Amino acid sequence: MKHLLLTAALLAGLTLSARAQTPATRNATAMHDREAFQKGAFQGATADQAQYHVIYQLDSDDSKLIQQTLRNIGNALEDSRLKGKLTVELIAFGGGTTLYRKDQPYEAQLTALKQKGVILAQCLNTLKEKKISKDELLPLISYVPSGNGELIIRQAQGWSLVHP
Known part of the structure; x- marks a missing residue:
């Protein structure tokens, strides 16, 4: 039962996250964060929502x-x-x-x-x-x-x- 609830919660979260951002937006944010990290300027995830x-x-x-x-x-x-x-x-x-x-x-x-x-x-x-x-x-x-x-x-x- 515990695994079923965890699986359902994860699926729900993944589904809702996918609706919150388009793949293009997610990729752009990830790229921005990655570039900032490589330049030594990363200060945490971008809060773009x-x-x-x-x-x-x-x-x-x-x-x-x-x-x-x-x-x-x-x-x-x-x-x-x-x-x-x-x-x-x-x-x-x-x-x-x-x-x-x-x-x-x-x-x-x-x-x-x-x-x-x-x-x-x-x-x-x-x-x-x-x-x-x-x-x-x-x-x-x-x-x-x-x-x-x-x-x-x-x-x-x-x-x-x-x-x-």
């Missing part, structure tokens, strides 16, 4: 991984190539629900991310399975029926997935 979408997956309660995920999101939002072009969602499920608990130290960081437009989403399946009440979680988050469903839908819509 009007809009980018990314969903960050957090399914661990490890505090180092939580901090890394929050830092990764902040770094993406500050990337000068993506400024004004990036939509970000953070989906927490399983152990990642720890991030959104009121008794954890992440509220200020999450509030700052939400103010920057980051969608903060929590899986309802996890709450049901772990018998966690919404009252135990921060009021600034949104809820989705399932974390996996959110990932599948977003990837089919062309969103990139980051799983630190």
Whole structure:
């Protein structure tokens, strides 16, 4: 099942990426990046699309991984190539629900991310399975029926997935 979902996500991503750029545009961008690299002037991929979408997956309660995920999101939002072009969602499920608990130290960081437009989403399946009440979680988050469903839908819509 895991391989089937991965294959479907990859196919969906490849199909959507192919629609986002024509072969000629992809080739021109790749050639530009390659030439810049050869000249010692490469400064990262060229952000030539009007809009980018990314969903960050957090399914661990490890505090180092939580901090890394929050830092990764902040770094993406500050990337000068993506400024004004990036939509970000953070989906927490399983152990990642720890991030959104009121008794954890992440509220200020999450509030700052939400103010920057980051969608903060929590899986309802996890709450049901772990018998966690919404009252135990921060009021600034949104809820989705399932974390996996959110990932599948977003990837089919062309969103990139980051799983630190």
